[in-house]
Amino acid sequence: MAEVKSLDTRERILDVAERLFMAHGYDGTSMRQITSEATVNLAAVNYHFGSKESLMQEVFRRRLDWLNEERMRVLNEMEREAAGNPLKPSQIVDGFFGTLLRMADDDQRGGMTFLRLLGRTLTEPSEFIRTFLAHEYAVVVDRYKEALFKALPDVPKAEIVWRFHFMLGATSYAIAGTDALRLVTDWQIEAADSEDRMDRLVPRLMSFLLGGLRSPLPQFSNDAATIEATVDGK
Amino acid sequence: MAEVKSLDTRERILDVAERLFMAHGYDGTSMRQITSEATVNLAAVNYHFGSKESLMQEVFRRRLDWLNEERMRVLNEMEREAAGNPLKPSQIVDGFFGTLLRMADDDQRGGMTFLRLLGRTLTEPSEFIRTFLAHEYAVVVDRYKEALFKALPDVPKAEIVWRFHFMLGATSYAIAGTDALRLVTDWQIEAADSEDRMDRLVPRLMSFLLGGLRSPLPQFSNDAATIEATVDGK
DNA sequence: GTCTATATCATGATAGAC
């Protein structure tokens, strides 16, 4: 009984923290706000998580553990069906970014709140968060990177890595959904807060990402050896 | 003489604030840090700028005023030469994003420090900053949006607006350059801190953006009327 | 214009009763 109550408290803190960190950032959210909105005592965060930093990490781990497993599961499944043949770039992109975007509809996995938090966190000022995220992502990103190398054997690996970065940026910003810049003044983005928006966003973003990924290679100002040097990593 | 000194003080505060806001974010940077590193008195910020918020706005205004003018100048010049004909998408993209990216080489306009600050700020938690940025950008973005509409008459306007967003996201993340995710584990991105990195980044990013912008239109799960409805803004 | 000193308040964390 006491333990059940404690689990509720823990989860309630995590839920509120997730939402507040999303809305105001890590530095902009105080433990007093969190504990107040979660209707728990101020000391509860330190009791359950040890510190504000550990709380932040737990907010992410709770969601990323599932996302990492799902991304791996999807990739393994696709590679099993391909039976040694390279995957299509669209499959890989969907496995990585589509799996992420579909979390928007799954409130049990954080839904849009977590997606927006994640989107904003890639450029989060606090270094410990970026370091933590990099560590959490490393293994899965590596597998998808390798799949792309195999799927696009004619594209220099350096280009693929860069384009992975660009895809991440476009996706992060899209899910951060800050409406920071009202690109639309006379024209309103429909239903900006509902999942309806995501239904449209996903295919739109996918088209964009794939177009960028398969775009003609850039011309550098130097000669062809430049590209070769880049591929080899210097 | 006293005025010259005061100008120096003002500029020194702005320079230090720009660098610290970039590195630690708005909430993560205290006025004590700023005034300490700028070797000015703690009260100097309030004397010269009135408040921390006003300082932040001035940090941006100092750079964005020039960027906005330059983007307008470039677009006007291109449209003058085109004499009524639509511009090429690559011209428009270069006018907007290329003009921004070339600031990296111009230390007098803030160089990489300001670019990284700007990249991180689009997802900045503090709302007053995003509101301020949106206001600063509005007019110029609107002009470029119209140019894209004219250049791509067969693409629904809604798609163009979305793809503008995606391009902004990819660019922001690229210039934020947080190295948040070490996408490369066995492969090091060369010269990550030098302008040499930008020389390669610009054509790479441009290829990606144009590929995404001109990608085939997405297929929605509903019928064709869906796209029409989207174009009309509901 | 610049400085010292300080007012006022919020923060993260903890000790210790219950």
Added chain:
DNA sequence: GTCTATCATGATATAGAC
């Protein structure tokens, strides 16, 4: 596990001497 009370620190901002 939960609470109150409090510590130590750092925040922004300002008043007033020089």
